[in-house]
Amino acid sequence: MTSYAVTGAARGIGFEFVNQLSADSGNTVFAIVRSKATATKLAGLGRPNVYIIEADITNTNALHLAAAEIATVTGNSLDYLINNAAFVEPERDGLTLDSYSSEELLTKDLLDSFNVNVVAVIHTINIFLPLLKNGKAKTVVTISTGLGDLDATLAFENAASAPYSISKAAVNMVNAKYAAQYKPEGFIFLALSPGLVDTSTRAPTEEELEKVTEMIGNFRKVYPDFTGPITPQTSVQMQLEVINRITVNDTGAFISHKGNKEWL
Numbered sequence: 001m002t003s004y005a006v007t008g009a010a011r012g013i014g015f016e017f018v019n020q021l022s023a024d025s026g027n028t029v030f031a032i033v034r035s036k037a038t039a040t041k042l043a044g045l046g047r048p049n050v051y052i053i054e055a056d057i058t059n060t061n062a063l064h065l066a067a068a069e070i071a072t073v074t075g076n077s078l079d080y081l082i083n084n085a086a087f088v089e090p091e092r093d094g095l096t097l098d099s100y101s102s103e104e105l106l107t108k109d110l111l112d113s114f115n116v117n118v119v120a121v122i123h124t125i126n127i128f129l130p131l132l133k134n135g136k137a138k139t140v141v142t143i144s145t146g147l148g149d150l151d152a153t154l155a156f157e158n159a160a161s162a163p164y165s166i167s168k169a170a171v172n173m174v175n176a177k178y179a180a181q182y183k184p185e186g187f188i189f190l191a192l193s194p195g196l197v198d199t200s201t202r203a204p205t206e207e208e209l210e211k212v213t214e215m216i217g218n219f220r221k222v223y224p225d226f227t228g229p230i231t232p233q234t235s236v237q238m239q240l241e242v243i244n245r246i247t248v249n250d251t252g253a254f255i256s257h258k259g260n261k262e263w264l
Ligand SMILES: NC(=O)c1ccc[n+]([C@@H]2O[C@H](COP(=O)([O-])OP(=O)(O)OC[C@H]3O[C@@H](n4cnc5c(N)ncnc54)[C@H](OP(=O)(O)O)[C@@H]3O)[C@@H](O)[C@H]2O)c1
Pocket: 007, 008, 009, 010, 011, 012, 013, 014, 033, 034, 035, 038, 055, 056, 057, 058, 083, 084, 085, 086, 087, 088, 116, 143, 144, 145, 146, 193, 194, 195, 196, 197, 198, 199
């Protein structure tokens, strides 16, 4: 049996990780969600090897309870932790650092992003580490983004998505710090970008479509062959291929679903 815990598993990329991993009945998958009540897609899978566990990752008590629940099922171990949950402010993502309507809103978005995308990820890793130390794979994957890459930011001339990008750049360093500490114990820490993935739950408004078209145009300046977002299915398939072939020699890496620094 191989065990996986995935945070933010109710929808989007997190759900698809649970879907693909639990298709193998030899895997046990812990789907960590903010609210069981809204995890209807997961419940709909109807798979006995999927355990739905409730935890907001900003709540350390809830994370401790989740770890205890996993310990009961696995006999105190965990092979893989996938830190997928993230905060993205939907309304103001297009703003740049100096175009906010108020200093308070800018502070709020910076702190909310840092709290979920960095601080909560660190707590999740710390709380699950005792289980991971007893696991076979000793692997922690933190889902990052090419937006957290300094070179790509300059190449794309992308000043938007600032609080989110800053928090993801910070979590890449979190990944490196744990890798530096735990390489001697055979751990693999990986910051993995999923590509640009369509995880929308409704059709885009005209304004959103305009923004996406403009963004795709900007991406094409660097990646002329880029045609648009990939599906969660394709992204997770590619990410799992990367996860399955990395070794302890790669620990601390920040790479994409393509296994390199090609973000799209
Ligand atoms: N989609 C892309 O193109 C893209 C590109 C680059 C990187 N990424 C990264 O890929 C990961 C997944 O993205 P996605 O597009 O699938 O996101 P999504 O559809 O917005 O889903 C985010 C998930 O995170 C959960 N979440 C948010 N805050 C949480 C908290 N405090 N505690 C626990 N769960 C929380 C949400 O829970 P609820 O369901 O309860 O709201 C949701 O299930 C993220 O790390 C994101 O940064 C995505």
